[in-house]
Amino acid sequence: MSQINKVLIVGAGIAGLSIAIALRKRGVVVEIFERTPELSEVGAAISVAPNSARVLLSFGFDPKRARATDAGPQYEYNKDGVVVDSLDLRDIVRDVGVPWWFLHRADLQFELLRIATSDRDESWGPPAMLRLGFNIIRVDCDSGVIVSDKGERFQGDLIIGADGVKSVIRQEITGRMDEPSVYSGHSAFRSLYNIEELKADPELRVFVNEIKMEDWVGRDGRRCLLYPCRDNTLLNLFAPVFWEASQSVESWRANGKASDLAEKFKEFPKPLQKLLFPGLWQIRDRNPVHGWHKGKALLIGDAAHPMLPHQGQGGAQAIEDAASLPIFLLDTPPDMSLAARLQRFEEFRYPRVTAIQERSRQQKEGPKQREDSEAWKC
Numbered sequence: 340m341s342q343i344n345k346v347l348i349v350g351a352g353i354a355g356l357s358i359a360i361a362l363r364k365r366g367v368v369v370e371i372f373e374r375t376p377e378l379s380e381v382g383a384a385i386s387v388a389p390n391s392a393r394v395l396l397s398f399g400f401d402p403k404r405a406r407a408t409d410a411g412p413q414y415e416y417n418k419d420g421v422v423v424d425s426l427d428l429r430d431i432v433r434d435v436g437v438p439w440w441f442l443h444r445a446d447l448q449f450e451l452l453r454i455a456t457s458d459r460d461e462s463w464g465p466p467a468m469l470r471l472g473f474n475i476i477r478v479d480c481d482s483g484v485i486v487s488d489k490g491e492r493f494q495g496d497l498i499i500g501a502d503g504v505k506s507v508i509r510q511e512i513t514g515r516m517d518e519p520s521v522y523s524g525h526s527a528f529r530s531l532y533n534i535e536e537l538k539a540d541p542e543l544r545v546f547v548n549e550i551k552m553e554d555w556v557g558r559d560g561r562r563c564l565l566y567p568c569r570d571n572t573l574l575n576l577f578a579p580v581f582w583e584a585s586q587s588v589e590s591w592r593a594n595g596k597a598s599d600l601a602e603k604f605k606e607f608p609k610p611l612q613k614l615l616f617p618g619l620w621q622i623r624d625r626n627p628v629h630g631w632h633k634g635k636a637l638l639i640g641d642a643a644h645p646m647l648p649h650q651g652q653g654g655a656q657a658i659e660d661a662a663s664l665p666i667f668l669l670d671t672p673p674d675m676s677l678a679a680r681l682q683r684f685e686e687f688r689y690p691r692v693t694a695i696q697e698r699s700r701q702q703k704e705g706p707k708q709r710e711d712s713e714a715w716k717c
């Protein structure tokens with residue numbers, strides 16, 4: 340097989356930046372093409388369970404710099420505010436010996452970017468080059484060439500499509516008959532609140548009196564999940580509900596009015612209702628499929644295996660992809676073809692990510708996370 344010296348990565352999300360670090364750490368030259376003109380503070384919080392925190396630590400991830408909040412106890416309430424289950428995530432941390440963090444997505448992304456692009460010791464490849472404002476519209480899988488919307492062409496020994504659930508690279512690898520993403524029937528209200536402001540409100544301070552995760556579970560998959568991030572200065576709310584939306588329109592925004600929201604959560608305690616305001620996102624995934632690679636192109640992260648967020652594992656699985664790909668790419672016999680290496684990677688990762696995709700679909704009715712999911716342990 341020809342050497343893998345230079346890898347072009349499409350997408351600077353969690354998957355793209357993680358694989359950039361993992362390959363750079365092995366001496367490979369990496370270039371990242373991101374269509375947005377700058378990496379900005381988009382998105383809310385993300386739970387970084389030990390299976391992904393372990394990998395991040397091996398990259399030299401600095402939780403202090405990323406303003407990580409260490410997980411604490413987790414309480415599950417019914418809609419009347421009665422605690423029906425609890426678990427101390429710190430016990431898990433003690434058992435597995437790896438932290439469990441809550442991070443703002445931007446803080447995770449910027450710390451990954453720092454590691455990918457800063458000076459390191461000589462055993463690492465050169466700092467990754469991040470090319471912002473490059474919208475990649477085509478890949479030639481045979482020659483390893485990507486083409487931007489302005490017609491610029493770039494060639495690498497391997498192209499990694501880390502361009503998310505609506506991946507352009509995926510369409511090229513799987514052919515134009517690619518299935519659209521699947522609307523789960525759920526949309527989610529998502530927002531972030533300033534914890535100091537919540538503390539000043541006598542009705543709301545109960546949500547922030549300690550570092551904890553709260554999961555309020557109502558009927559029909561109605562939930563409010565609350566947890567802090569950014570050095571415990573922001574409270575993240577994720578509130579999924581069943582919501583009519585077009586199956587065929589691959590939009591992430593759904594139309595949600597304050598009155599609809601009030602109606603959906605009217606059985607929940609009043610202080611919790613006070614927190615909710617409309618900013619509704621559709622929750623979509625794809626049916627698991629084989630065929631993550633073709634010629635010199637490969638998919639990772641949500642581009643290969645998007646999943647519903649009910650286990651908080653989509654980003655973690657992208658990070659696990661990054662941890663394992665270099666082993667299949669660089670530590671296999673020299674006479675093994677690139678196709679065989681990429682196939683082995685897919686065969687290794689497919690059962691695990693598919694099981695988590697399926698579990699995440701099963702859990703949209705409500706959390707049975709503690710019994711059903713062991714994903715975070717691995």
Ligand SMILES: Cc1cc2nc3c(=O)[nH]c(=O)nc-3n(C[C@H](O)[C@H](O)[C@H](O)COP(=O)(O)OP(=O)(O)OC[C@H]3O[C@@H](n4cnc5c(N)ncnc54)[C@H](O)[C@@H]3O)c2cc1C
Nearest residue numbers: 350352353354374386475502503640641648651653654655
């Ligand atoms: C509500 C919600 C909560 C979640 N909570 C968690 C959680 O707690 N824990 C967890 O592990 N996961 C969680 N996830 C899942 C996680 O967010 C995703 O799995 C993860 O962000 C996927 O990363 P990615 O890099 O594969 O894709 P993305 O984050 O989508 O990144 C893709 C990147 O590619 C760029 N791009 C796209 N197309 C092109 C193109 N043509 N050319 C150049 N660049 C392009 C995009 O601009 C973007 O920067 C959650 C998801 C949701 C929706």
